[in-house]
Amino acid sequence: MGIPSAQFRETIRAALGRQSGPPAEPYDVLAEEFPALEARAEAVRERAARETPELLDRMAETAALRGWNVQRCDGAEEALDYVTSLARSLGATSVARSEQEVFETVPVDAAVAGAGGLCWPAVYDGPSSRTEVRQRLAESDMGITGADYAIAETGSVVVLPRRGLSRLVSVVPPVHLAIVRPSDLLGTLDDLFALRRLEHVRNGGDMGSYLNFITGPSRTADIEQTIVVGVHGPREVHMVLLDKE
Amino acid sequence: MAEVVTRDFVSATQAAVKDTQLRQALRRAGTGFDGTRREAIHEVTPEVWEEWREQARRIKEHTIGHLDYYLEMLERNVTAAGGRVHFAADAGQANAIVAQIARDNGVRTVTKSKSMVSEELGLNHVLEAQGIDVFETDLGEYIIQLANETPSHLVAPALHKTRRQVAQLFADQLGVPYSEDIEEMARIARVVLRQKFLDADMGISGANFLVAETGSLVIITNEGNGRLCTSAPRVHVGLAGMEKVIPSLQDLAVFLRLLPRSATGQRITSYMSMVTGPRRPDDEDGPEEFHLVIVDNGRSRLLADPALRESLYCIRCGACLNVCPVYQRVGGHAYGWVYPGPIGSIVTPGLVGLGQAKDLPNASTLCGACRDACPVQINIPRMLLHLRHVAAEGQGSYQGTGSDTESLFARGFAAVMSSPRLLNLGRKMGRWLLAPLANRGVLGQTRLPVVSRWTRARDLPIPPPRSFAEIWRDELSNSGSDSKRA
Amino acid sequence: MSQPRTIRASLFTTCIVDQLYPEVGVSVVRVLRRAGVEVDYPEGQTCCGQPLYNSGFTGEARKLAERTLNLLDDRAFVVVPSGSCGAMMRVFYLDLFADDPELQARARDLSQRVYEFTEFLVDVVGYEPATGDQPERGCRVAYHPSCHLLREMEVTGAPQRLLDAAPGIERVDLPDAEQCCGFGGTFAIKYPHISEEMLADKVAAATGSGADTLTACDMGCLMHIGGAVSRQKLPLRVRHIAQLLDGESG
Known part of the structure; x- marks a missing residue:
């Protein structure tokens, strides 16, 4: 049907007038050895930890500009109050959430229950439940996730779908709430990619199947350049920014 | 492949410039996108912007210069992540590959997120002919699919449609009550497509970038449709032109900074999704199969020509369209194929043949606004000049057929300009011929061939009795400097 | 006042000024002289080749470009009252002669000596128009x-x-x-x-x-x-x- 990759590459080499083999000058980034990458990633972590207060401020500011409703919270209690009042104002009856570590310190189930809603973990118990979970997701009023990273430069939340964390929780319900801990914060896109690369190398070439980089609500301007929020993803996004763990 | 009607450029543009609705839409988009783009550049400072552009260009230059090497790395890593890579030399092969994947998986419904390559391939028709329901899910693409049209802009495919036209289209095609409310129209699309997302067997996406070292496909969207297409169905097929690869994940950062700002002026889009293989066994969801189709379809011809190679650095942001004074007057459809505007005027002749698209390289004043706006510093005017050269003098791999009249005229012009004596004679003859036709010292409307194409809207000066060279000789050469006054 | 120094400039009027708008050329000379520039006019100049180059007739354009190089080879400054022809001589000659090292070297040399009229007045002469x-x-x-x-x-x-x-x-x-x-x-x-x-x-x-x-x-x-x-x-x-x-x- 197609052509073998070797043949495809041969056409390219002919077009370039190039012999096979790696670039004569090694590409700096790819030439980086594991210890150097590890040291760089460690430096990224250390800097982020050192600069947490600044990163929190920057995150709050940038995320708000990018369309998040940012709520800075001093601790879990304040965060839960916010969840309750949000669930109440939405009149939420069904709230989906992921299964992530953050919910051990910020137990949102009770907070949603406090507003009269039901918070349930969107996890599959085998293939048969897939349709059912999806249908429930489609009918839920809000999805809650943690953040694997949060990037101050862009005001973004990064989630890495995996066991316990469906790809759909943060995109199918009309409202998404992300809980960001100080330890999730990174300064820049470069920081994020340094850490992901390290993960890739550490895990023998696997860093998971998916990465979601989320910045504000779903939006479109495809009709007369008029911005409408909430096309296929959430129309409303909330970020609970914890000032301490 | 998508229908090529590039030969109709002149008649298409003649109609387009008279279309006031189109003009209004183009102006809205052009000034809107470009205004925010400029603000975004100002915000990071022009100096930083230049550093980003240079960095991005270096990455592209390096990768395209070693494309075979990075494609091999990409293939290795996609495969290691559990995906499959297919290579298509042309549109026919690419479509056959996707059709086969669909057959193998018993696919009945496909949801698609925006992919210019798929437009280039004309993939939807091939799948539909196989009895598959194909749904475009980007709102703009959905609109033009319902209207049975093609995109008119790289990032805003339905830019040419007014809200009234979309309202009518939705009423006619979807049987919903007519509403010109844009929020309502977006809501309708959401409702209609929501079920398709959940029902679809296969999702098809394009790729903004392919990361060689990790085998990842990166898409950048605002609506969330890309996330759903790549997450919900059993099978995900990614389509990408072969030039989309970048070496490292680290290289992605600068492109994420440049692309949204250049495209719509957004500092970042709502979503960036990175797909690396199919779902892992432990994952809650995600497709069971991931296929990546890498497409040549004429790109290796652009690659082979050093003068045109940099057209493959393009990241399809559309900034060159938004600043192009020609695109802004004629819109995307007039360009006659999938890729419009300045970059389309290079890519289209490259992919469909210059003989088919001879007008495109000429349809520019070479004003250079496109090059200034390009986030990877692609020198579009220089490539347009190169294509004009190939068409006029018939060399190189894109040999077109130059016009004999023009070639004769060029030789005549060169001969006259090679001799000051002939040039002066020419002026005097021109004066002698035109002066009797002059009115108030200028030539107005006339039926003279070629000249009439100028004089239909502009007066033409009558050559004066003396040239500057003669005035210099007679009056200026000996008058020396009168600088002493200062 | 700065040190008296005489700047010499060779005027390349461009064919459009020479043939259609000679009065513009006259003004260029007058302003340059008023700014203290000693102006000369290389005889025999015609077209820099730009119209042909822009239409793709590179071969024909080269003839005119080479002719222009010959006229301007030894001039200290070349002043052109046009951004378009100036760009041809400063930027595009280098492309035009990309396959001819000798001509390209001469083109490169010219590119460093060629100035658009206002650019020359401001950057080289430091001219400030003054009352009077x-x-x-x-x-x-x-x-x-x-x-x-x-x-x-x-x-x-x-x-x-x-x-x-x-x-x-x-x-x-x-x-x-x-x-x-x-x-x-x-x-x-x-x-x-x-x-x-x-x-x-x-x-x-x-x-x-x-x-x-x-x-x-x-x-x-x-x-x-x-x-x-x-x-x-x-x-x-x-x-x-x-x-x-x-x-x-x-």
């Missing part, structure tokens, strides 16, 4: 930055500086100034329907700016814009910047 230099007159001038001057020669401020310093000239903003006027050489006759749309916008911007005079550094663009102004009998003077600096009141 020119007749006082009141006019409101809109400046159109021609594309090749702006984006190929990258002359972004010199014309405005000279206009701002010139007595009696009030510069007004031209809306969307950096938009092309639609001339583009053969573009204007190959696609007149598109060119005319661009032209109409430029003319509307100029007339709406409140200016009584439109100026630029290129007679190609000005022939185009002026042709429409003349056709529509609009109350707008269209002048090369040298004419304004020369105090020509037309």
Whole structure:
């Protein structure tokens, strides 16, 4: 049907007038050895930890500009109050959430229950439940996730779908709430990619199947350049920014 | 492949410039996108912007210069992540590959997120002919699919449609009550497509970038449709032109900074999704199969020509369209194929043949606004000049057929300009011929061939009795400097 | 006053000025001389080759370019009252002779000596128009930055500086100034329907700016814009910047 990759590459080499083999000058980034990458990633972590207060401020500011409703919270209690009042104002009856570590310190189930809603973990118990979970997701009023990273430069939340964390929780319900801990914060896109690369190398070439980089609500301007929020993803996004763990 | 009607450029543009609705839409988009783009550049400072552009260009230059090497790395890593890579030399092969994947998986419904390559391939028709329901899910693409049209802009495919036209289209095609409310129209699309997302067997996406070292496909969207297409169905097929690869994940950062700002002026889009293989066994969801189709379809011809190679650095942001004074007057459809505007005027002749698209390289004043706006510093005017050269003098791999009249005229012009004596004679003859036709010292409307194409809207000066060279000789050469006054 | 030094410049008038607008060339000479520049005029000059190069006739363009190189080889400074022809000589000759090291070396040498008229006045001569230099007159001038001057020669401020310093000239903003006027050489006759749309916008911007005079550094663009102004009998003077600096009141 197609052509073998070797043949495809041969056409390219002919077009370039190039012999096979790696670039004569090694590409700096790819030439980086594991210890150097590890040291760089460690430096990224250390800097982020050192600069947490600044990163929190920057995150709050940038995320708000990018369309998040940012709520800075001093601790879990304040965060839960916010969840309750949000669930109440939405009149939420069904709230989906992921299964992530953050919910051990910020137990949102009770907070949603406090507003009269039901918070349930969107996890599959085998293939048969897939349709059912999806249908429930489609009918839920809000999805809650943690953040694997949060990037101050862009005001973004990064989630890495995996066991316990469906790809759909943060995109199918009309409202998404992300809980960001100080330890999730990174300064820049470069920081994020340094850490992901390290993960890739550490895990023998696997860093998971998916990465979601989320910045504000779903939006479109495809009709007369008029911005409408909430096309296929959430129309409303909330970020609970914890000032301490 | 998508229908090529590039030969109709002149008649298409003649109609387009008279279309006031189109003009209004183009102006809205052009000034809107470009205004925010400029603000975004100002915000990071022009100096930083230049550093980003240079960095991005270096990455592209390096990768395209070693494309075979990075494609091999990409293939290795996609495969290691559990995906499959297919290579298509042309549109026919690419479509056959996707059709086969669909057959193998018993696919009945496909949801698609925006992919210019798929437009280039004309993939939807091939799948539909196989009895598959194909749904475009980007709102703009959905609109033009319902209207049975093609995109008119790289990032805003339905830019040419007014809200009234979309309202009518939705009423006619979807049987919903007519509403010109844009929020309502977006809501309708959401409702209609929501079920398709959940029902679809296969999702098809394009790729903004392919990361060689990790085998990842990166898409950048605002609506969330890309996330759903790549997450919900059993099978995900990614389509990408072969030039989309970048070496490292680290290289992605600068492109994420440049692309949204250049495209719509957004500092970042709502979503960036990175797909690396199919779902892992432990994952809650995600497709069971991931296929990546890498497409040549004429790109290796652009690659082979050093003068045109940099057209493959393009990241399809559309900034060159938004600043192009020609695109802004004629819109995307007039360009006659999938890729419009300045970059389309290079890519289209490259992919469909210059003989088919001879007008495109000429349809520019070479004003250079496109090059200034390009986030990877692609020198579009220089490539347009190169294509004009190939068409006029018939060399190189894109040999077109130059016009004999023009070639004769060029030789005549060169001969006259090679001799000051002939040039002066020419002026005097021109004066002698035109002066009797002059009115108030200028030539107005006339039926003279070629000249009439100028004089239909502009007066033409009558050559004066003396040239500057003669005035210099007679009056200026000996008058020396009168600088002493200062 | 600075050290008296004589700057010598060779004028390349461009064929359009030589053949159609000699009065612009005269103003260029007068302003340069007033600025203390010793002007000479290499005899036998015609066209730099740009129209042919822009139409793809590279072979024919090379003949004219080589001819121009021969004329200008040993000149200290070459001054061109055009961003378009200036760009040809500074930027595109290098491409044109890419496959001929000897000619390309000469082109590179020329590229370092060639200046657009206003660029030369500001960057090389340091000229400031002063009261007394020119007749006082009141006019409101809109400046159109021609594309090749702006984006190929990258002359972004010199014309405005000279206009701002010139007595009696009030510069007004031209809306969307950096938009092309639609001339583009053969573009204007190959696609007149598109060119005319661009032209109409430029003319509307100029007339709406409140200016009584439109100026630029290129007679190609000005022939185009002026042709429409003349056709529509609009109350707008269209002048090369040298004419304004020369105090020509037309």
